[in-house]
Amino acid sequence: MSLCPRCQSANDQIRTEHKGLNAQGELVWTIFHCNACEFSWRDCEPAISIDYDTREAFFRIDPKKDYPVIMPPAQYK
Amino acid sequence: MNDDRKPLSAKAKEVGQRIGSLRDFLEFLEENGQCVTWSDEVYPEPDIRNVAVAAGRDANTGPAVIFSNIAGYPGKKLVLGVHGSFTNLALLLGHPKGTTIKELFYDIISRWGDDEPLLDFIEPEDAPVNQNRLTENFNLYELLPLYRINEYDGGFYIGKANVVSRDPRDPDNFGKQNVGIYRIQVQAPGEFTLLSVPAHDMGRHIMAAEADNVPLKISVMLGNHPAMCMFAATPVGYEESEFAYASQMMGSPLRLTKSGNGMDILADSEMVIEAELMNGVRTLEGPFGEFPGSYSGARRIPRFKITAISHRNDPIFENIYIGRGWTEHDTLIGLNTSAPIYAQLKKDFPEVVAVNALYQHGLTGIISVKNRFAGFAKSVAMRALGTPHGTMYLKNLIMVDDDVDPFDLNEVMWALSTRTRADDTIVIPNMPMIPIDPAAEIAGKGHRLIIDATSFMPPDKLGSDSKIVTPPAGPEIDEIAKVIQLLQNGGKS
Incomplete structure (x- = not known):
């Protein structure tokens, strides 16, 4: 998994979150998370969710864009 | 206070006494053919979504579905559709299958109120939810069989949690303590975002905590008494307690205890996640397939850090399918959305x-x-x-x-x-x-x-000569309709 399926951020932005094992302790899937756009995914999901080219372009995220802030905080940290 | 108030039927009392937790209700549903176990192996995506949508097609009689064999989650259980049909709600209220929505509406109205709460408080060490307690190394991805609810959701969502928070400016006020359902996106093994807006009670708590720069502690209850879920989703007044409403509807005590961070929580829930608002932090969240049947967009929203987790042995993760209707969301909240509007209008x-x-x-x-x-x-x-x-x-x-x-x-x-x-x-x-x-x-x-x-x-004067046909109606006709149904079903009701 080299690029984020949603924002195409590079590998250095992607964290490995959790590995799902079966009862025998064998690896079944891995969950990743993108630090840039906060997308989480499992590597065994259908392409419509985790393949950049298959996903509808409408759902792409540009991490540099300003997205609406819910309840703008009273104090920013 | 409520002129429509009526005493509970013997059956309703019996059901109220029997059901103290999600587990009790699942057992009761199963006995009545309203809960099935899907024991074939499923992958988290897309299998769980597919089964949930298929099971939820029938808003009147669809069953709850327990998943007992999820790839990568050996031994973990997930349940969907607990409130997925009006038959499930009818059983919870002590009615037979086939009870009409209108009958359920009037029954909920007859139980409506918070002036006679039935709440038992038990010590935390006696509460089943505290059978296991974690205070470090939290990993929601491991504890819960998480999955993507709809294909373009931004991550893995907890959609049916009942979140307890206290008003930071009046922390000892039981009524202002809020229990609500808010969508939760897991953002890291030990952190999540929670969507609330200023119109929500929870939104008021978040804004007050950040304005005063004081901690906002919350307890996220998962796998709850079925009446709690119904009232966590009900728009009751700011100073009214959802615990009080839920117990009054059941006519039987709800067992409460204290969470490690000072909230009142249900003693018999499957899991309680204690967390603290990360003041001033906003994290990109969404999209999420919401109840109008469309995705709500990505936004920067408040983020919480987990401070402790309590859970029963072999906890059951209860979640919801939500998206284009009809879904469990509509059945869960429909009658409890209608009832307060009725109660408020009826006054005037x-x-x-x-x-x-x-x-x-x-x-x-x-x-x-x-x-x-x-x-x-x-x-x-x-x-x-x-x-x-x-x-x-x-x-x-x-x-x-x-x-x-x-x-x-x-x-x-x-x-x-x-x-x-x-x-x-x-x-x-x-x-x-x-x-x-x-x-x-x-x-x-x-x-x-x-x-x-x-x-x-x-x-x-217009239309005054329109005379309405009066077809035969009443108990006699209802009885004939039942006879015809029996004939049609070969003698089986």
């Missing part, structure tokens, strides 16, 4: 007979009212728009006479067809509106539509 207008706000959390409402004089229904409609829930949700209102069952859409369509004039509709522009209405030109603002489908009354 005793002529109001019933309120159906089942559709998309009340974006469309149908109110049955006995017209006192010409145009009266429109005045009642205006009052409905001013109720707490109506202010943000009641976008389309259809007013029908008291001889029309607002829960029977064939009857409502008859009223629309025969009693509506085009100039009996009102559009009120630029009113407040929930931000996720997909039809909004500006998110957070919208127009309201009132259709008066009630009959004409003096001094209006």
Whole structure:
């Protein structure tokens, strides 16, 4: 998994979150998370969710864009 | 306080006494053929979504589904659709299968209130939810069989948690302690975002904590008593307790205990996640397939850090399928959205007979009212728009006479067809509106539509010669209908 399926951020932005094992302790899937756009995914999901080219372009995220802030905080940290 | 209050039936009392937790309810549903176990192996995506949608197709009789064999989650259990059908709600209230939605509405109304709460407090060490307690190395991805609910959701969501928070400016006030359902996106093994807005009680707590720069502690209850879920999703007053309403509806005590961070929590829930608001932090969240049937967009929203987790042995993760309706979301909250609007209207207008706000959390409402004089229904409609829930949700209102069952859409369509004039509709522009209405030109603002489908009354002379056919009705006809159904089913009811 080299690029984020949603924002195409590079590998250095992607964290490995959790590995799902079966009862025998064998690896079944891995969950990743993108630090840039906060997308989480499992590597065994259908392409419509985790393949950049298959996903509808409408759902792409540009991490540099300003997205609406819910309840703008009273104090920013 | 509530003129519609009636004592519970013996069966309702018996069910109330029997059900103290999610596990009790699942057992009860299973005995009644309303809970099935899917034991074939499923992958988290897309299998769980597929099964959930198929099981939820029948809003009247669909079962709850327990998943017991999820790839990558050996030994973990997930349940969906606990509130997925009106039959499941009927059983919870001590009614037989086949009880109509209108009958359920009047039964909930007859139990409505918070003035006689039945709450037992037990010590934390005696609470089943505390059988296991974690205070470090939290990993929600490991503890819960998480999955993507809809294919373009931004991550893995917990959609049916009952979140308890206290007012940071009045932390000892039991009534102002809030229990609500808010969508939660897991953002890291030990952190999550939670979507609330200023109109929510929880939103008020978040804003107060950040303004005063004090900690906001919350307890996220998962796998809860089925009545709790119904009231966590109910718009009760800010100073009213959801625990009190839930216990009063069941007519039996709810067992509460204290969470490690000082909230009142259900002692018998499957899991309680204790967390603290990360003041001032906002994290990109969404999209998420929401109840209007469309995705709500990505936004930066408040983030929480987990401080402890308690759970029962072999906890069952209860979640919900939500998206384009009909879904469990609609059944879970429909009647409890309708009931408070009814109760509030009834105070001023005793002529109001019933309120159906089942559709998309009340974006469309149908109110049955006995017209006192010409145009009266429109005045009642205006009052409905001013109720707490109506202010943000009641976008389309259809007013029908008291001889029309607002829960029977064939009857409502008859009223629309025969009693509506085009100039009996009102559009009120630029009113407040929930931000996720997909039809909004500006998110957070919208127009309201009132259709008066009630009959004409003096001094209006038009239509006065319309004489309604009175088909035979009443207990005798109901009995004949049952006999015919028996004949049709070969003698089986």
